[in-house]
Amino acid sequence: MTLAGILALAIAVLWLGGGSIWLLKNRGYRLAQTHVFAMDLIGFPVEFAQRVFGRGGVPYALLMPNLLIFGFFTFLPMILNFYVSFTGGSSIVLFDRPWVGFDNYSGIFDCETILSPRTCANSGFNFWTALFNSLIFVAIQVPILCVVALATALVVNRDIRGRGFWRAMFFYPVMLSPVVIANIWNWVLHRKGVLNDTLGGTADAITGLAGMTGFDIFATVLMAIFLLITLERAVRSSADPSLAWTFVFAGLIWLVIGWANPLSLLGMASSFWLGLAVAAVLVWSVATVRPFARGVVLAAGVVAIALLLTIQFDSVFDFGGFRPVNWLVTPNTGWPMFWLVFVFCWSHMGFYMLILLAGLQAIPRDLYEAAKMDATRPARAFWRITLPLVMPTLIVVLVLSLIRGFQVFDEVWLLTGGGPGRETFMLVQNIYETAFIGQTPDYGAAAAGSVLMAIVIAVFTFLQLFLTRRQSEL
Amino acid sequence: MSAVSTFLTRTKGRDGQKGTVGLQDVLTYGYLIFGVLVILAPVLWTFLSSVKPERAIDNFDTRLLPMAPIEQQVEGIGLKEVFLYTNEAGEETEVIKTGPTRKLTDVATPDQPTAVFTVPKESLTVAEEIRVATENYLDPILRRNGQENFTFFTYLFNSVFVTVVATVITLLINAMAAFALSKYKFRGRLTFTLLIVATLLIPSSIILVSLFFVVWSFGIFGSLWGVIIPAAATPTGVFLLRQYMLTIPDELLEAARMDAASEWRIFWRIIMPLSLPALSVLAILSVIWRWNDFLWPLIVLISDPSAHTLQIGLTTFSGEFDSDFHYILAMTVVSLVPITLVFVWLQRFITTGIATTGLK
Numbered sequence: 001m002t003l004a005g006i007l008a009l010a011i012a013v014l015w016l017g018g019g020s021i022w023l024l025k026n027r028g029y030r031l032a033q034t035h036v037f038a039m040d041l042i043g044f045p046v047e048f049a050q051r052v053f054g055r056g057g058v059p060y061a062l063l064m065p066n067l068l069i070f071g072f073f074t075f076l077p078m079i080l081n082f083y084v085s086f087t088g089g090s091s092i093v094l095f096d097r098p099w100v101g102f103d104n105y106s107g108i109f110d111c112e113t114i115l116s117p118r119t120c121a122n123s124g125f126n127f128w129t130a131l132f133n134s135l136i137f138v139a140i141q142v143p144i145l146c147v148v149a150l151a152t153a154l155v156v157n158r159d160i161r162g163r164g165f166w167r168a169m170f171f172y173p174v175m176l177s178p179v180v181i182a183n184i185w186n187w188v189l190h191r192k193g194v195l196n197d198t199l200g201g202t203a204d205a206i207t208g209l210a211g212m213t214g215f216d217i218f219a220t221v222l223m224a225i226f227l228l229i230t231l232e233r234a235v236r237s238s239a240d241p242s243l244a245w246t247f248v249f250a251g252l253i254w255l256v257i258g259w260a261n262p263l264s265l266l267g268m269a270s271s272f273w274l275g276l277a278v279a280a281v282l283v284w285s286v287a288t289v290r291p292f293a294r295g296v297v298l299a300a301g302v303v304a305i306a307l308l309l310t311i312q313f314d315s316v317f318d319f320g321g322f323r324p325v326n327w328l329v330t331p332n333t334g335w336p337m338f339w340l341v342f343v344f345c346w347s348h349m350g351f352y353m354l355i356l357l358a359g360l361q362a363i364p365r366d367l368y369e370a371a372k373m374d375a376t377r378p379a380r381a382f383w384r385i386t387l388p389l390v391m392p393t394l395i396v397v398l399v400l401s402l403i404r405g406f407q408v409f410d411e412v413w414l415l416t417g418g419g420p421g422r423e424t425f426m427l428v429q430n431i432y433e434t435a436f437i438g439q440t441p442d443y444g445a446a447a448a449g450s451v452l453m454a455i456v457i458a459v460f461t462f463l464q465l466f467l468t469r470r471q472s473e474l
Numbered sequence: 475m476s477a478v479s480t481f482l483t484r485t486k487g488r489d490g491q492k493g494t495v496g497l498q499d500v501l502t503y504g505y506l507i508f509g510v511l512v513i514l515a516p517v518l519w520t521f522l523s524s525v526k527p528e529r530a531i532d533n534f535d536t537r538l539l540p541m542a543p544i545e546q547q548v549e550g551i552g553l554k555e556v557f558l559y560t561n562e563a564g565e566e567t568e569v570i571k572t573g574p575t576r577k578l579t580d581v582a583t584p585d586q587p588t589a590v591f592t593v594p595k596e597s598l599t600v601a602e603e604i605r606v607a608t609e610n611y612l613d614p615i616l617r618r619n620g621q622e623n624f625t626f627f628t629y630l631f632n633s634v635f636v637t638v639v640a641t642v643i644t645l646l647i648n649a650m651a652a653f654a655l656s657k658y659k660f661r662g663r664l665t666f667t668l669l670i671v672a673t674l675l676i677p678s679s680i681i682l683v684s685l686f687f688v689v690w691s692f693g694i695f696g697s698l699w700g701v702i703i704p705a706a707a708t709p710t711g712v713f714l715l716r717q718y719m720l721t722i723p724d725e726l727l728e729a730a731r732m733d734a735a736s737e738w739r740i741f742w743r744i745i746m747p748l749s750l751p752a753l754s755v756l757a758i759l760s761v762i763w764r765w766n767d768f769l770w771p772l773i774v775l776i777s778d779p780s781a782h783t784l785q786i787g788l789t790t791f792s793g794e795f796d797s798d799f800h801y802i803l804a805m806t807v808v809s810l811v812p813i814t815l816v817f818v819w820l821q822r823f824i825t826t827g828i829a830t831t832g833l834k
Contacts, residue, residue, distance in 0.1 A: 004693040042646075043738035050737050058737040059654035063666055066651035066707045072688060073704035074673045080684035092690055155505050166506055168821040169513055175817045176517075176810060177766035179785045183792060183806040184520045187799065192534035194519055233497070244497045346512065354825060378498075407679045410768045414789065428679045428769070435683050436773055447683045454680040 019044035026051075081454075085447035090440050097444070104448035123434070123445045129422050130430035130449075131456065133337075137426060138405040138460075141341045145401050146394065149349050153356035154386075167357070171350035181347050182414030189327040189339060196324035203322040210317035219313035224305065227252055231301040234286075241297050243379035246286040249297065250279035253304050259316045260307035287379050331420035340424055343411050348404065352397045359393025360386070395468045399461055406457050427453045517810070524803040527607040531800040542605040546570070548587050556584065556601040559593055568601060569593075610804035614791075621801065626808075628780060629787035632698060633765060636783055640702045641760040644711055645753055651707075652715035652749075653741050657727060674709040679769065686773060698781055700774040701767070711756045718752035719745060755827035758820065765813060784809045 019041050023029075029037045040047060049061035080094075085104055087097035108127045112119035117128035156167045173181065188195050209215065230252060234245035257275030264271070282300055285293040327335050363386065371381045409428035412418065418425035418433075431453070435446035523531065526540040535541065544556040554570040559581060561567070570587065573580035578592045614624040654660075655667055678685075685704060686695070694700040722745065730740045746753070768785055775781045782790065788809055792802050817824065 003691075039742050040738065043742065046650075046738040046741075047736055055737060056660060059658040059660045059663075062650040062654035062658075062741070065647040066712065067666070067669070069647070069703065069707035070669065070673050070709075072692075073685060073707075074676055074681065075669075077681040077684035077688055078676055080687060081681055084684050084687065092687065094687055094691065151505070152509070155502050158502055160499075160502060160506070164822055164825075166509070167825050168817070170509060171821075171825050172517075172814075172817060173513060175762060175766075175813050177785050177813070178768045179788045179792075180806050180810045183788075183802055184516050187520055187523060187803060188516050190534070194536050197534070197536040242497075244501060247501070248497070403677060407677050409679065414792075428682075431679070431682055432769070432773070435686070443683050443687075450680045450683055454677075457677065457680070 015044060016041065019048075022048065081447050081450055084443055085451050086444070088444045090442065092443070100444065104444045105452075107445060108448060108452065123442070123449075126425075126430050126434065127449050127452065130425050130427045131453075133422070133424060134406055134408075134426045136337065137341065137408065137424075138402060140337070141344055141405050142398065142401050144341065145345045145349060145352060145405075146397055148345060149352035149397065150356055150390075150394065152349065152353045153360055156353070157357055157360045167354075170353055173347045174350040176347065178347075178410030178414060181343060182411060185339070185343050185346075185415060186328070191324050191326045195327070200322040200324060203319040206317050207319045210314045215317075216313045219317075220308060220311065223252070223256070223308055223311075223313075227256070227301065227304055227308065231297070234297055235294055241286045241293055243283075243286050243377070246282055246297060249301075250282040253282065253300055254279040256304045256307050256311070259311045259313075262307065288383060289377070289380055328416050329420050331423060336416050336420060336424050340408075340412055340415060343415065344405075344408060347411065348401070352401060355397055355400075356390065356393055359390045363389045391468075395465070398468070399464055402460055402464060403457055406453070406460070427456075520803055520810075521807055524610060524800070524807045525606045525608075526610075526800065527605060528610075528800045531803070539604050540606055541602040542607070544601045544603050546584050548584050551587055554584070557581070557598045558601045560597050560599070561593075569598070571598075607800065610800045611808065614801050614805055615808075623779075624787065624791050624801075624805070625779070626787075626805075629782050629784040632781060633784040636698055636701055636767075636771075637761055637764040639698075640706055640764045641757055643702065643706045644708060644760045645757060647707060648711035648756065649715055649746060649749065649753065650741070651712050652719050653745050655712070656716045656719040657722075657724070657745070670709045670712050678705075682769070682773065685770075689774065695774060696778050696781065698775070701771050701783075705763070705767070705770070708756075708760070711760070714756055715749060715752050718749050722748050754823070758816075758824055758827065761816070762813070 023037065023040050023044065027040070045064070046058060046061045049057040083094075084097070086099060086101060088100040088103060089097050091097050104123075107121055107123045109124060110121040111117070111124050111128070114120075114128060117125045117132065120128055152170050156163060156170065160166065176184075187193060190196075227249070230245055230249040234241045234249050236242070254275040257278060258272050261271045263274055278300065282297060285296050290296075325333075325335065327339055329336070367385050367389075368381060371385060376384075407428055408426060409432065412424055412426055413429060413432075416424045418429050427449070431446045431449050434442050434449060522538055522540070526535065527542040529543070530541060545553050546556050548554045548570055551570075551572075556568050556570060559567050559569045568584060569581040570584055571579060572582050572587065572590050575595055577595060579595045579598065580590050580592055581598070582588065582590045609619070613619045614621040615626045617624065617626070651670070655663060655670075689695050689700045689704060692700075694703065726744055726748075727740055730744055735743070766785065767783075768789075771783050771786050772789070775783065775786055776790075779787075779790075788802075788805055791805060
């Protein structure tokens with residue numbers, strides 16, 4: 001029998017036996033009051049504390065169980081972590097572990113240069129690879145998650161039909177367990193799975209369509225019509241351009257620049273980013289109500305029409321034969337990391353959406369009414385009212401998602417297992433594998449990794465709070 | 475016709491009158507439809523796939539409905555797959571293959587298996603019917619057809635046990651702590667409050683290794699209690715309940731003390747019933763956390779298959795039977811259904827509850 005077992009038995013005997021005797025002696029119970037007796041018995045230590053110490057002793061007795069658990073299972077491990085990180089060997093009896101000083105840490109820092117994990121010793125290689133992968137993951141995932149969560153919160157905060165249903169739908173993935181999420185996406189992302197099948201089918205259909213005669217003319221005319229309509233709508237009113245239409249227009253511009261590929265004349269690879277930049281400038285200038293917004297939108301329209309004439313639509317839409325991609329295991333493509341970010345956002349977005357939604361609903365209605373009185377455009381109202389007032393909530397979301405992002409394990413472990421190679425190997429997996437997987441568990445190195453990870457998380461959290469402090473004060 | 479054209483061309487009026495569709499609305503609904511595609515479609519697809527027969531799964535049949543080839547008992551031959559033969563006139567007849575598939579294949583009708591005739595293989599198509607493959611679910615659950623290792627009911631029991639016991643303990647001790655922090659003035663109240671705030675800042679994944687040492691020396695490593703106890707006290711829960719209990723008027727407590735009620739009875743009879751809304755939010759949160767918990771149970775319970783929770787059992791199951799997608803999908807759906815039902819039942823409550831109480 002273990003120590004904990006004996007302890008538990010002793011407590012049980014004292015509590016149930018002693019408590020029953022004490023209660024029965026001090027209070028009379030009728031048979032019909034059995035449930036009252038049971039209730040009193042659960043709270044026997046509290047009753048006892050009140051009898052012995054008076055009312056002043058009660059709060060301590062009430063806090064006791066919580067504090068015991070926090071003490072033993074949160075604070076004690078926190079301190080023990082430092083101790084374990086200075087010990088070596090693979091014994092799980094704390095006092096059998098030899099003191100090794102800073103060996104575990106120097107193992108991690110045993111590199112020619114830290115920036116290239118390959119030059120490190122084994123534990124250093126694992127840690128730095130994991131750290132850099134985690135940094136990449138967090139750097140991509142946090143902004144995407146925050147923007148998507150804010151956009152979704154704004155959408156479901158509108159006066160739409162079936163609002164409760166939509167909110168519930170976006171929240172639903174939060175309820176699912178990581179294993180279920182991983183199995184679902186494994187199935188969808190399989191090389192012969194439904195995603196590749198749909199993409200292949202669509203690509204074939206479009207290629208077939210593009211091969212028809214007259215497709216080029218037809219597509220050019222159609223695109224021109226789209227461009228002109230959205231442009232007309234965007235700059236129709238005499239005041240500032242409409243943000244919603246500019247948004248659509250910017251999307252079209254992005255496509256046109258991407259397809260026309262003007263940078264290829266300069267021998268540069270992709271116009272994709274150029275298109276994105278132009279679209280972003282358009283949306284930004286309209287959204288922040290710059291005086292030159294109208295001119296920029298019109299100029300972009302002229303450029304877009306000119307570029308449109310150079311596009312060979314039949315070759316743009318000729319995808320050739322679609323080759324299914326092995327999304328989660330093809331190395332050096334970035335797809336495994338992309339899908340991890342995607343699945344993580346998929347499964348956590350709803351939670352942050354709800355927090356932001358609460359923040360949005362806390363904004364007083366009369367501010368918008370006052371803005372409406374002054375004929376403020378919705379875009380301006382968003383930048384001047386919604387965003388500043390939702391900023392404190394957004395910062396909470398940023399910090400939470402950052403901390404959670406560094407701790408990602410479940411989805412990665414179940415979807416890619418850190419692979420292909422070490423492409424998606426991250427911090428918690430490093431700790432888990434060092435300590436709990438393999439023949440000789442190295443608890444010391446794992447604890448050292450945990451300490452360093454805690455430092456990284458703390459640094460980033462404080463950095464973020466510090467950088468956003470000034471904005472939130474406004 | 476004119477009604478249609480007015481509907482298509484009308485725009486949002488200047489004063490935003492009801493019943494008109496603006497571009498913002500179009501974009502909004504576009505986003506929502508995109509949301510359905512991204513969020514619900516994969517789950518529905520998994521569900522639809524889980525009732526497909528093994529053959530359809532192995533062939534990655536991407537049709538929506540579960541189609542299975544028709545098989546028919548043929549006299550003197552046994553179970554044969556039925557094909558549809560289309561002759562030049564376009565008439566279809568059911569046939570079975572009597573020889574190997576060649577350019578010209580020997581076939582016969584199921585009624586007269588001896589009357590063999592040859593047809594070109596292009597004119598044969600597999601005859602299919604819709605068949606819900608219940609065996610995907612029943613084999614692992616009833617432990618038959620080689621699925622003896624997946625002890626579904628043990629896993630289910632463990633998961634339910636962990637979830638229920640942990641939630642009850644969490645509710646009780648968190649409510650006690652919240653009661654103490656919200657309704658008593660005592661020395662060290664601020665210290666205790668700050669201590670509990672501090673635990674919010676310690677992510678569970680950075681104390682994994684040393685928590686393992688603590689749990690091991692308590693002798694609860696490898697047992698369900700090793701999963702239940704360490705996470706029973708949640709700072710979130712204490713705060714959520716404390717904020718709620720602060721709104722309960724002190725006069726109620728004073729009145730009860732006048733009647734010589736003990737503090738414990740005040741807690742049990744007055745505070746607990748009055749904080750029921752906050753308690754139920756915490757109960758739901760706790761159920762979600764415990765049911766979906768993964769990393770810590772993986773560490774504590776992995777060595778003992780009889781202590782696996784549904785999540786851990788499902789993980790090892792997926793690992794062992796990497797190719798048996800039909801079982802994996804079915805078991806995924808099984809572990810998805812309870813939480814989905816709870817959610818559908820309580821969704822408004824859950825979303826408003828979490829939105830108003832904030833942190834996780």
